[in-house]
Structure formats: structure tokens, C-alpha cells
Amino acid sequence: MLDDFLTRAAFAATGLSLATGPLGSFVVWRRMAYFGDATAHAAILGVALALATDLPIGLGTLVVALAMAVTVASLAAKGWAMDTTLGVLAHSALAFGLVAVSFFPTVRTDLSSYLFGDILAVSRTDLALIWGGSLLVLALIAWRWQALLTATLNEDLAHAAGIRPDRERLVLVIALALVVAVALKVVGALLIAAMLIIPAAAARSLARTPEAMALGATAIGMVAGIGGLALSLWQDTPAGPSIIVVAAALFALGSLRPRP
Amino acid sequence: MSLLSASHICVRFGAEEVLHDVSLSLAPGEIVTILGPNGSGKSTLLRALLGILPVAQGSVSRAPGLRLGYIPQRLMIDRTMPMTVRRFLSLPARVSDQAAAEALARTGMAGHEADQMTQLSGGQLQRVLLARALLGKPQVLMLDEPTQGLDQPGEAAFYRLIEEVRRDTGAAVLMVSHDLHVVMAASDRVICLNGHICCEGTPRVVSTAPEYRALFGLGTQGALALYRHEHDHDHADEPHNHHHHHHDHTHA
Numbered sequence: 001m002l003d004d005f006l007t008r009a010a011f012a013a014t015g016l017s018l019a020t021g022p023l024g025s026f027v028v029w030r031r032m033a034y035f036g037d038a039t040a041h042a043a044i045l046g047v048a049l050a051l052a053t054d055l056p057i058g059l060g061t062l063v064v065a066l067a068m069a070v071t072v073a074s075l076a077a078k079g080w081a082m083d084t085t086l087g088v089l090a091h092s093a094l095a096f097g098l099v100a101v102s103f104f105p106t107v108r109t110d111l112s113s114y115l116f117g118d119i120l121a122v123s124r125t126d127l128a129l130i131w132g133g134s135l136l137v138l139a140l141i142a143w144r145w146q147a148l149l150t151a152t153l154n155e156d157l158a159h160a161a162g163i164r165p166d167r168e169r170l171v172l173v174i175a176l177a178l179v180v181a182v183a184l185k186v187v188g189a190l191l192i193a194a195m196l197i198i199p200a201a202a203a204r205s206l207a208r209t210p211e212a213m214a215l216g217a218t219a220i221g222m223v224a225g226i227g228g229l230a231l232s233l234w235q236d237t238p239a240g241p242s243i244i245v246v247a248a249a250l251f252a253l254g255s256l257r258p259r260p
Numbered sequence: 261m262s263l264l265s266a267s268h269i270c271v272r273f274g275a276e277e278v279l280h281d282v283s284l285s286l287a288p289g290e291i292v293t294i295l296g297p298n299g300s301g302k303s304t305l306l307r308a309l310l311g312i313l314p315v316a317q318g319s320v321s322r323a324p325g326l327r328l329g330y331i332p333q334r335l336m337i338d339r340t341m342p343m344t345v346r347r348f349l350s351l352p353a354r355v356s357d358q359a360a361a362e363a364l365a366r367t368g369m370a371g372h373e374a375d376q377m378t379q380l381s382g383g384q385l386q387r388v389l390l391a392r393a394l395l396g397k398p399q400v401l402m403l404d405e406p407t408q409g410l411d412q413p414g415e416a417a418f419y420r421l422i423e424e425v426r427r428d429t430g431a432a433v434l435m436v437s438h439d440l441h442v443v444m445a446a447s448d449r450v451i452c453l454n455g456h457i458c459c460e461g462t463p464r465v466v467s468t469a470p471e472y473r474a475l476f477g478l479g480t481q482g483a484l485a486l487y488r489h490e491h492d493h494d495h496a497d498e499p500h501n502h503h504h505h506h507h508d509h510t511h512a
């Protein structure tokens with residue numbers, strides 16, 4: 001069944017949504033959109049690192065994304081002006097990454113696959129990594145769910161209940177780095193943050209509880225994945241951006257409804 | 261035996277020292293109220309006792325496994341997070357529907373399970389926060405201006421409920437309040453805070469302390485007079501006393 005490239009692509013998109021639905025909801029609730037951008041953009045730098053050191057691309061991306069996410073999280077904990085700092089980090093990570101990969105002629109030719117993903121070229125191994133990584137993120141978030149929600153709602157309430165908000169934040173940071181590493185192949189560095197935020201934002205108007213929003217975001221992500229592939233096939237458009245286009249359309253549809 | 265104590269703590273924000281050399285200890289079943297002007301460090305003290313803020317000097321100790329119920333002075337829930345009252349009551353420990361309904365009924369919010377947290381009025385939010393705090397079966401309740409936004413009957417009911425919880429569960433209560441009259445009637449011990457502890461003791465002792473008068477000025481004479489008035493009747497004439505309590509709550 002997985003012999004067909006289109007089937008593999010569809011499985012890649014649905015697998016990724018398992019992680020981006022719940023994680024994206026936290027990104028929305030905690031207003032971490034720029035944080036997601038900074039981490040995702042660092043992935044390009046990870047590609048350069050992997051090529052320079054002969055590491056697998058996924059591992060290089062994971063290491064650099066994790067380093068970026070931890071840096072950002074510790075700056076935030078020190079009370080830096082986050083909007084500006086994140087803007088600086090997000091854009092310079094991208095620029096440094098683009099300059100760094102330009103030293104590798106092989107990448108220069110298919111740079112766009114790192115920026116916008118290459119979901120139609122997903123191999124069986126890629127698929128295993130995407131599902132493995134996504135399930136790991138899902139398990140991590142499910143395990144910490146109650147504590148994560150409480151810490152997200154209000155850090156003081158969490159503290160009083162014996163929860164350590166800084167630890168819960170670290171859980172999200174690790175989850176984010178993992179998602180960036182597995183999503184690079186699917187939607188590319190530029191659109192990972194979109195894949196996190198747009199389905200969750202679309203689910204907001206339909207949901208009355210955090211659980212409903214996370215499930216809704218997952219479902220919308222899956223529909224956008226399949227719908228985007230169909231659009232790409234039908235109109236011969238690039239697959240990654242087409243997925244985001246469908247997600248954005250679903251968001252627009254959802255916001256026409258009054259909030260429950 | 262103390263559930264919670266602070267010994268000579270100092271709390272700083274950057275270079276500014278907001279609390280100096282504060283010591284206090286809370287025993288089971290005690291109702292202690294912290295009074296003080298705006299910016300005097302009341303909320304900071306509660307947050308330091310909860311371990312939210314680090315202390316620069318001194319130490320805070322909590323009984324091992326202490327169950328705390330906390331109502332912060334302000335709770336801002338981001339509008340992007342959908343959250344019903346029922347779901348909120350199950351954070352972080354899940355509670356049964358029946359327990360949730362009982363807690364809401366106790367705080368005058370029966371039947372509001374399906375309401376969104378962000379759409380509650382100020383007073384309704386305080387009631388839900390109290391319901392959640394009670395669901396954790398706390399040994400210590402820490403309440404930061406818990407009656408803000410409550411209407412008069414709500415406020416009277418609130419203090420009755422606190423008294424009831426103390427009686428039924430033996431919980432200690434540490435609260436911040438600005439309602440001088442009620443504080444004087446409802447607390448076992450009062451602490452006047454202004455960066456440091458100015459004076460503390462039973463309401464009667466504190467209300468006659470010169471430090472208290474210096475902090476709260478002449479405007480408190482009325483409250484004081486009312487308090488003495490009530491308590492003079494306390495021993496002499498029970499029915500009258502009851503009448504005066506009622507009077508106090510409706511016109512305070």
C-alpha cells in the first residue's frame with residue numbers, strides 16, 4: 001500500500017497532524033507563534049550542520065532546533081523583551097541557515113524542498129520517522145496534559161498545586177524541536193509554524209474545552225493535509241504550501257461561525 | 261505545630277527590596293488576615309510563601325505534602341483558550357461531576373458548569389476560584405483579596421463559608437483583605453504589613469496599635485468604633501449582638 005508516493009504523502013501529513021494538533025494548541029494558548037518560527041527557521045541551519053558533519057539531516061535539524069528552542073526559552077525566563085528578541089532570532093536563524101547551506105552545491109539546487117517541504121518525495125524511512133516522532137510528541141503531551149494545561153492557564157495556580165511551570169515549559173520546548181525535525185520534510189522550515197498555528201486557530205471557534213480544541217486541530221490538520229495534496233495534484237501546485245492554503249481556508253470558514 | 265512558616269524572609273525585585281525581615285507562622289484552624297496599603301507587599305508575601313517567588317534571605321517552610329488552595333489577586337485567562345467552569349474545576353486534579361456540582365452549589369454558582377471562564381463576571385469568577393480551591397481539600401487556604409467584586413450578600417456568605425470550612429476541615433486561612441470591618445470581626449489574628457510587619461496580634465490589639473493608626477489613619481475610626489461596639493455587646497447581650505452583626509453586614 002505504501003508503494004504509491006501519494007499514499008505515503010497522505011500518511012505523512014496525517015501522522016504529522018497527530019503532533020501539530022495538540023502542540024499547536026499550546027502554541028496558540030501561550031502565544032508562542034514567533035517562538036515556533038524561530039525554532040523552525042533554525043532547521044535550515046541544522047541542514048547545513050548535518051551536511052558539514054555527515055550526520056543524517058533529521059538529526060542535525062533536531063539538534064539545532066533544540067538548541068534554538070532552549071535558548072529562546074531561557075531568554076524568555078530571564079524576562080527579555082520577547083517580541084523583538086524572537087524577531088531577531090527567527091530572521092537571523094533563517095538568514096544564517098541560507099548562507100550556510102549555500103556552501104553545499106547539492107542543496108543549492110533543491111533549497112526550496114527545505115523551505116517548503118517535499119512531501120511527495122517522502123520515503124518509507126521518512127514515514128517511519130514522521131510517525132515515530134509525532135507519536136513521541138503526542139505521548140509526551142498526553143503524559144503531562146493536566147500539568148501543562150494548569151501551567152498554561154496560570155503559572156501561580158500551577159505553583160500552588162505543586163506543578164513546576166518551568167519544567168512544563170521545557171516539555172513543550174522539546175516537543176517543538178521534535179516536531180520541527182519531523183515536519184521539515186512535510187511542509188518545510190517556512191511553513192512549520194503555519195501548520196502549528198492555523199489548524200489550532202481554526203479549531204478555536206468550534207471548541208468549548210481545551211481537549212476539543214486539540215482534537216479539532218488534529219482533525220483540521222488531517223483534512224488540510226489530504227485536501228492540500230488533492231489540490232496540488234489537481235492544479236499542479238507545490239504540495240506544502242497547498243496544505244497550508246487549505247488549512248487557511250478552513251480557518252476562514254470556521255471564523256464565519258459565531259463562537260460557542 | 262505549624263503548617264507553613266516564614267522566617268526572616270526578604271524578597272527583592274531587582275535592587276528593590278519589597279519585603280524585609282518578615283516572619284510568620286500559620287497553625288491549623290487559624291484565620292489570619294494581612295492588611296496593608298497598596299504596594300505594601302501583601303501579594304508578594306503570599307507568592308513567596310507559595311514558593312512562586314524566590315526569597316533573597318531567610319527561609320520558607322511548608323509541612324511535607326501540604327495541600328494548598330490559592331486564589332490569586334488576578335486571574336487572566338487567555339481568550340484563545342476555551343475553558344468551561346466544569347473543566348477548570350478538574351485542573352490539575354480531576355474531580356467527579358458530583359463533587360464539582362457540590363462545590364459550585366456551596367459557592368453560589370450551582371448550574372454554571374457549562375459557562376466559559378472568560379465570560380464570567382468578576383464576582384462569579386471569584387466564586388468559581390473558591391469552589392476550585394475547596395475541591396482540593398486544602399489544609400491551608402491562601403486568598404488574595406478574595407471578596408473583590410462580590411456583592412454584599414455574596415461577601416457575607418463568603419466569610420460564613422470560610423468560617424464553615426475552617427470549622428469542618430480545620431483548614432488554616434491566610435487572606436489579604438481591605439474590608440477592615442469584616443477583617444476585624446472574622447480573623448483570629450491580623451498582620452499589618454508595609455514592607456515589613458508593622459504590628460500583629462488579635463484584631464483588638466492591632467486596632468489600638470499606633471502603627472495601625474499611622475497606616476490607616478483617621479478613616480478607620482468608624483470601622484474601629486463599629487468593631488468595639490459589636491464586641492461590647494458580645495458578652496452582655498446575645499440577641500442584640502446578632503442584630504448588630506446583621507446590621508454590620510448590610511451597611512458595611
Ligand SMILES: Nc1ncnc2c1ncn2[C@@H]1O[C@H](COP(=O)(O)OP(=O)(O)OP(=O)(O)O)[C@@H](O)[C@H]1O
Pocket residue numbers: 273278296297298299300301302303304305333
Ligand atoms: N513582578 C514584579 N516585578 C517587579 N516589581 C514587582 C512585581 N510584583 C510586585 N512588585 C512590586 O512590589 C511591591 C509590592 O507589590 P504587591 O503586589 O505585593 O503589593 P500589594 O500589597 O499586594 O498591593 P495591592 O493592595 O495593590 O494588591 C510594589 O511596589 C510592586 O511594584
Ligand SMILES: [Mg+2]
Pocket residue numbers: 302303304333404
Ligand atoms: Mg496585592
